[in-house]
Amino acid sequence: MSQLQRTPLFPFYQKEGGPAARCIDFGGWELPVQFYGIGREHDAVRMKAGLFDVSHMGEFEVSGPQAESFVQQMTTNDVSRLAAGQAQYTLMCYPDGGVVDDLLVYKRSAEHFMLVVNASNIAKDFAWLNVRLPKGAELRDRSETTALLALQGPLSESILSRLADADLAALLPFHFLDGVEVCGKKALVSRTGYTGEDGFEIYCGAADAPHLWEQLLTAGEPDGLIPAGLGARDTLRFEARLPLYGQELSDTISPLEAGLGMFVKLDKGDFIGRDALAEQKTKGLKRKLVGIEMIDRGIPRAHYTVHANDRQIGEVTTGTQSPTLKRNLGLALLDIAHTGLHSEVWVDVRGKMLRAEVVSTPFYKRSKPADKGEKPG
């Protein structure tokens, strides 16, 4: 048995007097699934603000004269469209179009990029990149020394502006500022997130994370800011239809099937997986990720099978009762013939076939469509 990994904030989860964080094993990490309850934390992010410790995410640095062409070759989105100070959501694919991981690419300067990958994929991604590294590009794993806090929710800008020496109101979605001083600590602050709300992600040194965590929570308390766990992070991203690797994406699910075609730039030149994805697009998809809503009483859950005409047509990738909408919803990867809006399907809920229908996604979209900062993945 290997020891669970912990983020620099773990001591806070044990602290007397603080909220009772309940930690779980999340892909080898001991992380809080909730502090006050998923529902309350979810609502705080939708209506006010929540603070997430996502330090388990991986950060790689790619630098050198060949850095950009290397990232371009490895990812599906077009990194040449980025100016310094911009980030983009993108994917790394296998030659057959399956997904290695979904990630954010930050362009810090012409020859310096940061790749932010899923915690469970750090070793796999690093190896995948490292064996393909050309001369003129260097790859470094900074995950151990980098912490990441995500401040999410409509009041995030007002809270963070009081603590940071930068004009955050002027920071556009998917843009970032390097070397911002937040509560006296240097950080990289980007207007990104994984909740469907406005918000910021704050990358800092691991040693500075406890100070920032405490200061942010104290400063935001009058605004209703509370710490939020992985449980709320999952329900929030689900309502906004942001995919989770291992559920909506995997080595056998392509970005096109997952509905992420806008992040696959087939016309940008060659990249790994391009031929397979181009062929998928030309021939037409056999299956597609859609939203479903239960008509019968029941909640769809990951891996429940979905049926129509007495045959299995796919399975649920994520499902829950939406805390915001109170509807029993799921994302499901289904045969293309059954993906039309309002198609009737049946979900096998622990042995009972319950009726559901295909509905439009995202399930939730925030009312001020300023489109500030969410990343689909």
Added chain:
Amino acid sequence: MSDIRDNRFYSEEHEWALPTEGQIIRIGITDYAQCQLGDIVFVELPEVGSSVTAGDSVGSIESVKTVSELYTPVSGTVVRVNDKLIDAPEAVNSDPYEDGWMLEVEVDGSVEEEIGKLLTPDRYRTVTD
């Protein structure tokens, strides 16, 4: 510390049983169980009239995150279920021992015999420690 009521009997699976009148035993889940589950959003209960055996799964309790089975700690016939939980499953979180009760079973044998197989409050305390 979770709330453990002294007038009830308990199962290892964190159900409580309370003899009410005659042959009837009321069943619910403990404060410890509701706390572990988190925000409960859905409760599925057995049909009235169905015959159940101690240890059977007779329904399910779903939180935002997980599904867990509801087991009956006693054998008999289901005579009543708490229909209010269909629209207000959160009562299981807020009041697991009163408003959040789940079902009533009319036992075939004696109430004492059924209850005798369960844990006393003190024994149950050692389970949740």
